[in-house]
Amino acid sequence: MSAPSSTLFTAPPEWHWLIIFYFFLGGIAGGAYFLGALMDLFGGPLQRPLARLAYLVAFPLTVVCGLLLIADLRRPLRFWHMMLQSETLRPMLKVWSPMSLGSWALLLFGFFAFLAFLGALAEDERWRWRGLARLRPPGLLGLVVAVLGGVLGFFVAGYTGVLLTVTNRPIWGDTTLLGLVFLISGASTAAALLALLGQRRAASSVHALERFDSIMLVLELVALIALVVSLGGVARLWLSVWGALLVLGVVVLGILIPLGLYRRSLRFGDASGVAAAALVLAGGFLLRVVIILSSEGA
Amino acid sequence: MCPTGAIIRTEFDTVVIQSDVCNGCRDCIGACPFGVIDINPASGTAQKCTLCYDRLQVGLEPACAKACPTASIQFGPVADLRKRADARVSQLQNAGETRAQLYGADDKMLGGLNSFFLLVDRPEVYGLPPDPRLPTRNLKSSSWLSVIGAVVVSVAGLISFRTRGSRA
Ligand code: SF4
């Protein structure tokens, strides 16, 4: 008889719904920002309103994320212990700890998201301080904000998965693919949300998002298959309601059906893109539910 | 892993969690290969055996070792303990208990533990992980895979937004 995985002998950190929502919304916030930046950098003028939408979404979501994380601490008022050593008030940072590095990244990302948010607001004609619009490309300042914030956006979307793999818990510590999976899913759910919110914008720009999301969904499917393979014997934990949810909820409802619907929307220009985007969001949420709760319960 | 620096190594080479620093993030709970950390519901902070840090500081042995009626818990300099344990294992082996083995006594396990067990069955029977490892083993490859993912996503964005977005 081969020895069981050592991750089965560890204790659950009890990260539940607040963390699930954080992982989901953090993926969208980071994803929306880097999509906004990519659209600003590579897209044409038609893409600009969607990029603006992305920045308008990213900052408020980041604030919600911070609040979720603080609320999840068992001693919420000590949240600043993540940033400053409580006795010496010197900065607290461990680069090898994803939670430590991630806290800093989230704070810094929030700063850039705030700048881009201001820049996006300032594009509105009614806004008075037009100088703020320089916080968005094509100007140099805007480019810096887009690129640095975009890189941090990638980090915020992906580090949560890396954090899980850098534990000794079942499933999480048995693979190295969760960061990649969450990153792709963050890009996908963000694209879906922007496509939903941007329905009234130029059809071609929404279709570009749908095309992008279709690529993401295919990548996510491949990454998920690789994830199951990488788990080896531990994947048996998913021979349960969690596996059913993964297959039906995440893969069928959240990937395969939306792929078909996006195709329809791109071909006929009908409303199936809306249904696809809604399903992608639901699937992205279920993905976090399965990954977190299946390990917590093991 | 602890993002607040609450977990320290003491002058006795033991590990202690400072409850006035910990903010209850619970990262350490999932990181510990032996599952020995838990949250104290009263204080909301992480807690584990301190090996009686207060007693050690005044030169006493941990209370468990002192009190154990069968002397199953032994305390002392690790090298001495290893010698004693090795002797006991060979004694048991000679007496026909061929499964007798030490768990965590040599440097092979996590670079050497300061606490080890004498077992007479497989570790998992005792609720001990057969092959405990550092959680950071995954850090590098996880991070690289994510970086590759970020590059691929960016390329996909470039393709989707440039070629299509410029057309009306
Ligand atoms: S819960 Fe653990 S990792 Fe988190 S601050 Fe407390 S001791 Fe550190």
Ligand code: SF4
């Ligand atoms: S067994 Fe190791 S990882 Fe776990 S609490 Fe003790 S020192 Fe920390």
